[in-house]
Amino acid sequence: MYVAVKGGEKAIDAAHAWLAEERRGDTSVSELSVAQIRQQLTLAVNRVMAEGSLYDPDLAALAIKQARGDLIEAIFLIRAYRTTLPRLGASTPVETAQMAVCRRISATFKDLPGGQILGPTFDYTHRLLDFKLAAEGEVPAAPTAPASLDAVPHVTAMLNRDGLIQTEAQGNATPPDLTREPMELPTTRPLRLQAITRGDEGFILSMAYSTQRGYGRTHAFVGELRIGTVAVEMDIPELGFSVEIGEVELTECETVNQFKGSKTEPPQFTRGYGLVFGQTERKAIAMSLVDRALRWKELGEDNTGAPAQDEEFVLMHADNIQATGFLEHIKLPHYVDFQAELELVRKLRREALAQAEAAE
């Protein structure tokens, strides 16, 4: 006697309980605190904030804990939370030229106003496992120097003074909001940048890498990469002026790209731009390369058919929450469709076999 499988509800509850237990792991090992994640897995927290599009290190750390370290799952938790938040207003544009930098490098000039500041980077570490970290142990304090009070102007602004780099159009138009309007193609650059900055780091990295290997080559120099905090200000209508409501840490990358001129533009350097929450320099550099590649039309370049030049391809596939959802949904039941396919294949086989027999 056949009894149809029931009890989905029970199975779901049991799965959730098991998941919670697995997340906690061996209870003889002390539990990870949200503060520990925030303090010691900062780069993971930064990635979750950037792709979750929500600047809140505590919530990002909580999401990482809840997601058992699966960053895309953590990003998803943040996104689902973010979408429920009311919009109180918009800040004035942040001034990255006024950033309190902890890292600032230029690959195009040996020295420059504001100086090169290496900051806390992996760049020149030797990737040797540090077994000392496996044991408990405090780190000796890093040497310090008084913070420089010199201005740290943008490298591209200096190049622009000589007319060597293309000038970006200034504008006060309110940028579109990707999370409140459906994406319409073709898009504008502000919308593209928005989509890329919250796009999947791996995808953006690969797209950028593909341009370096010749698929839509733009030959980028890192004109400047800076990481630091900027003040966020908001206009308060009742006051009639803007007040600082907090600070965010940002990574900004501006590339300087070779450009021999086109039918519409004289020879000059062009720019790619990357701006990402937190210390996320791989993403910011990749973003600036992809941004530059997507600007082919505006600069009168040829479309070589490279994936990174294809706005629809890049923007429609950059979001890891959309991608992972659609990818993983194929594990949901598809009995009904599969049954329809089964019937079709059986029918086609019957006919094909009958024809083969008739031919013999």
Add this chain to the structure above:
Amino acid sequence: MTDQTAYNFAYLDEQTKRMIRRAILKGVAIPGYQVPFASREMPMPYGWGTGGVQVTAACLVPEDRLKVIDQGADDTTNAVSIRRFFQRTAGVEVTEATADATVIQTRHRIPETPLTEGQILVYQVPIPEPLRFLEPRETETRKMHELEDYGLMHVKLYEDISRHGQIATAYDYPVKVEGRYVMDPSPIPKFDNPKLGGNAAIQLFGAGREQRIYALPPYTQAISLDFDDYPFAASKADHSCDLCAAPDSYLDEVITDDQGSRMFVCSDTDFCASRRAAGHIGPMGAPRAGADVE
């Protein structure tokens, strides 16, 4: 989701619901036309029915009775999960009986029991664009709809016939709505296609990830694409239900051992259970105990 009171009725805020309702109204006004809408991230993943969930959330009122099915069944895990979501966030009554429901959210099936006026059937849609697998670019397919340029689709169907002797699409079978838009009915088996047109219920389609809503108002014409000499034919497994003996319902094939034994059962669990309750017993069926109809 720890504190359900922190969320608005049916989860979405009123502003978002208004935006979705506008898209629904536009969809109803232009049957078969895909209306872009600013889909929100939902607390379940894209691909799990976020489009349908948003449409349902925008339609629900506290007096509604909600039914949720996946593959025709009320007890599949995702149907359970979505039903629970609305119980939690909207506190609406839920039911498994098709006739009792005011709103039915579905994935991949149209219930066997004919729907009636006043009911709303909400479909979860993965890819709303019927032309997508013929032309991957949205910019192109929108133009094709604008120009009513469906030649590519007919060529595809024709190629099917020349290659396979028949149209080799078993589900997700495109329809033409009121002689204008070619529409993707979501991945329902083509067996269900005849129920799309002339249906008394409002049929709403939500694609969350792809940010599209479209609709078939009651009694709208929806004709499955075909050719005069190769007419559309709804198809199903050539069996009756082994549990309730229904000869005309869509069947799931269940493998019962590793020796090739199988049985066929209604995919619509409510339909099957009601038939058995009414005394229809198939060769492998038994009268159901009252308890597991819950």
